[in-house]
Amino acid sequence: MLFKVRQLWKALVEEQIGIYAREMLGSDIVLPPLAVQTPPKPELGDIAFPLFAYAKLLRTAPVKLASELKSRIEKIDNRPLGDLLIAGPYLNIRIDMNSLASELSTEIASRKEAYGTNDTMAGQRVTIEFSCPNTNKPLHLGHMRNDSIGESVSAILKANGANVRKVNLINNRGVHICKSMLAYQKFGNGETPESTGIKGDHFVGKFYVKFANWAKEDPTAEAQAQEMLKKWEDGDREVLALWETMNKWTLDGLAESYKKMGISFDAFYYESNTYKFGKDEILKGLADGVFYQEDDGSVWVDLSSINLDKKVLLRKDGTSLYMTQDVGTAIMRHQDWPFDSLIYVVASEQQYHFKVLFYVLDQLGYDWAKNLHHLSYGMVNLPEGKMKSREGTVVDADDLVAQLTELASSEIHEKQREDLVGDVEQTASSIALGALNYYLLQVIPTKDMVFNPAESISFAGNTGPYLQYMGARICSMLRKFETEEKGYEGIGFDSSLLTLSDERELVKQLALYPQIVAKAGADLDPSIVCSFLYELSRLFSKWYHDNPVLKAGDKALVRSRIELSKMVLQVLKNAFELIGIPFLESM
Structure with a gap:
C-alpha cells in the first residue's frame, strides 16, 4: 500500500518535471528516472525526491x-x-496518514493472514533443495542454518505467489558413508541404537568420529574405505546389507529432528538412486564429444570457456563423484516436476561446484540449466571457533534445541509464569524454535555468522523471544479489552485520532509490509523480514510504553488505538510465518 502511494507521487512529480522541462527548453528532452528516497527525519516528511x-x-x-x-x-x-515540503534540493511529501491508516485498517481486517502476499510470481514453479544431510552423522548447527534458510525462502516465495516444491537430497552413498560403515565393522561389536539407547543418527555419527581417530593410527584406513565403496558400487551383498541397516538408523533419527524443528519436504531424493543415472549422462556426453577421457580412463570436462581449468566427472575406476550424481539428480527432478527454476541452498564453500554443475548441464543440452541458482550462505561458527564433524567438535542440532528449550523453560519458571503459559514444555519448545530461526535468519545469508545460544534466547533485544513476547503482550491487552468491549458499541475506528508521530511511524511500517515480502522474495533473503519485524516491534514497544491504550480516556481514542494494535498483531503473525517463529498468545 505504501509502495502504491509512493508510485502515485513519483508518477505525478515526474509528469510535472517533464511539463516544466518542455516549457523551459521549448522541446521534449529525455529525463533521467526520478529517484524515490526516505527522508532521514520524520519531520522532513515520508517521501523525498532529489532534484539535483x-x-x-x-x-x-x-x-x-x-x-x-x-x-x-x-x-x-x-x-x-x-x-x-521543500527540504533544500529535495521535494518531499508528507503522506496523508489519516487516509492511509483508514485504508490499511480495512485491508488488514479483510485479508487477515493473506495481508502482504502478492501474485508477482504466480504461475512460476520453483523447486528448492535444502538440508541434504549425510547418512553418516546427525544434523549440526550448519545444517540448521541451511534448514532455516530453506524453509523461510520457501514460505517467502509462496507468499509471492510461486508454486514451490521443497526437496531434500539424502547423501546416502560415497566414501564418507563407507567410513562410518567400516568403523562399525571394526568397533561396533554388534551394538545397535536400540541396545545402547542412542538416537540412530547419533549412533552412526559416533563411528564416523571413530574412523577419523583410527585413520590417524592406521595409514591403510582411507584405502580400505575406498575399497568398500568399490564393493558397494559392485553390489556386494554384505556391504549393501550393512549400508541399508546403518542408513535406516540415521534416517529414522533425522526424521525425529526434522519434526522437532518444524522442517518438512515435498519429496526426497537419494544419491543411491541418482548416481547411476548421472554416470549414464556423463558417458552419453563423452560419446557426443562434450567431455573427454584421459589415458587412465577418467572422464573430464574442459572448463576453459568459463575461465576455469578442468573437472573430473568419473574416476579412473569408473566410480562417480558428487558432480556426477548432482547431474543425475537435477535431470530426474525436472523429469518428475518440470520446474521454471531450481534453487540450491548450499554453503558458500561450494560456489565452484555449482558453477561447474550448471555449466555441465548446459553443455549436455538442457535449456533449463540457465534457470538454476545457488543460494549461497556463509559459515556458521561458535564463539570459540569453527566446527569440524570428523573431530566431533560440531554443535549437535538436537543438543542445541534441547539446550535452548531448557533455557526458555528456566526463564518461564524464574518469572513464575507457569499458570499463564499453560503447557510449559510446549511453550519453551516454541520459544527455542523462534530463538533459533530468528538468530540464524537475521544475518544476510551470504555472510558468515557466529551463533551464541545464550544471546539467541534472550527475551530482550533483537531476538526471536523478544518478538514473540511482543505478540503475547498485545494478546494480553486485547483479552483485557474484550472484558470491557460491551461499552464500545457503535464506536468505530477513527484514523484521524492517531496523530502522534509514533503512530504515524507505526502506520507507515505496517503499510510497508507487502513491499518487504516482495523484496525478500526477489532477493531470496529472509533477513529483510527479520529487520522489518524488529523495527515494527521496536516502534510498537516505544509507543505502547509512552502512551496509554486501554486507559487513554476517550473511548473513541481507546478503540482507535486498539485497532492499531490489532493491525500490528496481524502483521506480526503473518511475518512470523515467513521466518519460522511460532506465535504465542501467552509468555
Whole structure:
C-alpha cells in the first residue's frame, strides 16, 4: 500500500518535471528516472525526491525547481492526499496518514493472514533443495542454518505467489558413508541404537568420529574405505546389507529432528538412486564429444570457456563423484516436476561446484540449466571457533534445541509464569524454535555468522523471544479489552485520532509490509523480514510504553488505538510465518 502511494507521487512529480522541462527548453528532452528516497527525519516528511540532476539539465537551482514543482502540484485538484515540503534540493511529501491508516485498517481486517502476499510470481514453479544431510552423522548447527534458510525462502516465495516444491537430497552413498560403515565393522561389536539407547543418527555419527581417530593410527584406513565403496558400487551383498541397516538408523533419527524443528519436504531424493543415472549422462556426453577421457580412463570436462581449468566427472575406476550424481539428480527432478527454476541452498564453500554443475548441464543440452541458482550462505561458527564433524567438535542440532528449550523453560519458571503459559514444555519448545530461526535468519545469508545460544534466547533485544513476547503482550491487552468491549458499541475506528508521530511511524511500517515480502522474495533473503519485524516491534514497544491504550480516556481514542494494535498483531503473525517463529498468545 505504501509502495502504491509512493508510485502515485513519483508518477505525478515526474509528469510535472517533464511539463516544466518542455516549457523551459521549448522541446521534449529525455529525463533521467526520478529517484524515490526516505527522508532521514520524520519531520522532513515520508517521501523525498532529489532534484539535483533535473536542476542541472534545466540550468536552475534545485531549491528553485523544488519550489516551482510544489506550486504547480498544489494546484492539481485530483492529486494524492498529502502535503508538499521543500527540504533544500529535495521535494518531499508528507503522506496523508489519516487516509492511509483508514485504508490499511480495512485491508488488514479483510485479508487477515493473506495481508502482504502478492501474485508477482504466480504461475512460476520453483523447486528448492535444502538440508541434504549425510547418512553418516546427525544434523549440526550448519545444517540448521541451511534448514532455516530453506524453509523461510520457501514460505517467502509462496507468499509471492510461486508454486514451490521443497526437496531434500539424502547423501546416502560415497566414501564418507563407507567410513562410518567400516568403523562399525571394526568397533561396533554388534551394538545397535536400540541396545545402547542412542538416537540412530547419533549412533552412526559416533563411528564416523571413530574412523577419523583410527585413520590417524592406521595409514591403510582411507584405502580400505575406498575399497568398500568399490564393493558397494559392485553390489556386494554384505556391504549393501550393512549400508541399508546403518542408513535406516540415521534416517529414522533425522526424521525425529526434522519434526522437532518444524522442517518438512515435498519429496526426497537419494544419491543411491541418482548416481547411476548421472554416470549414464556423463558417458552419453563423452560419446557426443562434450567431455573427454584421459589415458587412465577418467572422464573430464574442459572448463576453459568459463575461465576455469578442468573437472573430473568419473574416476579412473569408473566410480562417480558428487558432480556426477548432482547431474543425475537435477535431470530426474525436472523429469518428475518440470520446474521454471531450481534453487540450491548450499554453503558458500561450494560456489565452484555449482558453477561447474550448471555449466555441465548446459553443455549436455538442457535449456533449463540457465534457470538454476545457488543460494549461497556463509559459515556458521561458535564463539570459540569453527566446527569440524570428523573431530566431533560440531554443535549437535538436537543438543542445541534441547539446550535452548531448557533455557526458555528456566526463564518461564524464574518469572513464575507457569499458570499463564499453560503447557510449559510446549511453550519453551516454541520459544527455542523462534530463538533459533530468528538468530540464524537475521544475518544476510551470504555472510558468515557466529551463533551464541545464550544471546539467541534472550527475551530482550533483537531476538526471536523478544518478538514473540511482543505478540503475547498485545494478546494480553486485547483479552483485557474484550472484558470491557460491551461499552464500545457503535464506536468505530477513527484514523484521524492517531496523530502522534509514533503512530504515524507505526502506520507507515505496517503499510510497508507487502513491499518487504516482495523484496525478500526477489532477493531470496529472509533477513529483510527479520529487520522489518524488529523495527515494527521496536516502534510498537516505544509507543505502547509512552502512551496509554486501554486507559487513554476517550473511548473513541481507546478503540482507535486498539485497532492499531490489532493491525500490528496481524502483521506480526503473518511475518512470523515467513521466518519460522511460532506465535504465542501467552509468555
